[in-house]
Amino acid sequence: MSRLDAARAATQHQKAWFAETARRARAGDPIALVNADAPHEVLRAFDVPYVVNQWWASIIAAKRLGPASMRKVAEAGLPDHSLQYDAMPLGAQDLPVEEQPWGGLPDPAFAIADSHGDVTHKIFEQWGRRPGTETYQLSRTGADPVPPRWWELVPREWETAFGTDRLDLLQGEIEELIGWLEERTGRRFDEDRFVEIMRLANEQAEWNRRTRELLAQARPAPVLVNDTIPAVMVPQWHRGTQWAVDAAHRLHDEVAQRIEDGVAVCPGERRRLMWIGRGLWSDLDLYQRFQEEFGAVFVWSMYLAIAADGYVRYGPDPLRALAARFVGLTDLLYVPPWSAEWYVKEARTHGVDGVVHLVADDTPGGGFISEALEAEGIPVLEIRANNADSRSTDAARIPERIADFLRDRVPARG
Known part of the structure; x- marks a missing residue:
């Protein structure tokens, strides 16, 4: 099966972009390291290139440098067995440059994240202790009560979905971040450019929604999940650009x-x-490993689905819409009942026969998600491992357990 042209083009673009970003950084321009759920669009309005921590961890892991990077974390006196996906880039920074992927990440001027849990907070504190890097951390809040069918609310009724207090806090912190960046870069926040960035990000999300709906109805599956992941996620890290819209289209x-x-x-x-x-x-x-023996195809991953449902925000105040984009993003993916209801909806619309649920150590609500799917008659295999750390995934015996799951719990169709 030939790869998607969209996946190849996205990967090629990202390599060229990273090379140019590294060149700019080494010439003295500031770059940022950001968590996936930080408000990236602010940095784009400042023309500050940013590298997403989780994306860089995925490159490190794909190059089989995860164990070496985590050894560097341990050598620094830090735990190497917790939130490896977040911590891996910190360790990779201390590998010899010739061993680092793609020529290595230049030291960022800024490290920006939200404070979800003690570990991520501490990881970004460590970045701020490196020479030339400053850390800015945003608050993480929770919601109660949680509205049903959030995916119908968040595009336009996000005030109802997330609550005014949560939005007020994050919007205020984003405004403080803007002032913080103005002081450090000597640049002014370009409001007109920011409005255009938000418009383009919504257009990109609408194309992702259309693609997700096509795949939900398609029988049999016409694409590989390991193709749609880069084809969707690389443009996500360029959200708010015409290139990203064109890539989604x-x-x-x-x-x-x-x-x-x-x-x-x-x-x-x-x-x-x-x-x-x-x-x-x-x-x-x-x-792809289970197609020949079991006729088993992975037809769904969270990357396209959350890009379709989780990012689009319409409203007259673009800064508040940006706060609404990020204030509950992690809730939608990991915090029941937000997450559980959404996964059930997605499983139904995609005609899923079974679920493999990789539960990380920072997703404590995983059991509730599995229970909700099992209650719908959809068998679930729970695997507890860190996705980026091959030491963890090897120990979990993932291929063998999936094969047993397919034999024992997922009947073949007709």
Whole structure:
């Protein structure tokens, strides 16, 4: 099965972009290291390039440098067995430059994250102790009560979905971040550019939604999950640019064409699987490994689905809309009942026969998600491991357990 052109183009673009970003940084321009759920659009309005911590961890893991990076974390006197996905880039920074992927990450001027849990907070504190790097941390809040069917509310009724107090706090902190960046960069926040960034980000999300709807209805699956992940996520890290909109449009059209042409990644498709959790970056081939023997195809990952449902925000105040984009993003993916209800909805619409649920140590609500799916008659295999740390995933015996799960709990279709 040939790869998606959209996936190849996204990967090539990211390599060229990273090379140019590294060149700019080494010439003296500031760059930022940011968590996935930080308000990236602010940095884009300042023309400050940013590298997403989790994306860089995925590259480190894919290059099989995860264990070496975590050894550097341990040598610094820090735990190497907790939130490796977040901590791995910190360790990789101390590897010899010739061993680092893509020529290495230049030291960032800024490290920006939200304070979700003690560990991530401490990891970004460590970045701020490195020469030339300053840390800025935003608050993490929770909601009570939680509205049902959040995916219908968040595009326009986000005040109802998340609550005024939460939005007030994050909007105020984003405004403080803007002032903080103005002081350190000597640049002014370009409000007109920011409005355009938000418009383009919404347009990109709408293309992702259309693509997700195509794939939800397609039988058999016309694309590989390990193709849609880079085709969706690389443009996500360029959200608010015309290139990212065009990339999302390109992915949609390519998927639509494959469906029209009757393409099937597994012509003998007999079991449709859902992968809940972060991508298994050290072994992306895993997602194809069960097609020949079991006719089992992974038809869903959170990356396209959350890009479709979780990011679009319309409203007259673009700064408040940005706060609404990020104030509850982690809730939607990991915190029941937000997450559990959404995963059940996605499993139903995609015709899923079984779920492989990779539960990380910072997602304590994982058991409730699995219970909600089992209650719908959808069998779930829970695997507790860190997605980026091959030491953890090897110990979890993931391929063997999935094979046993398919034999014992996921009946083949007709």
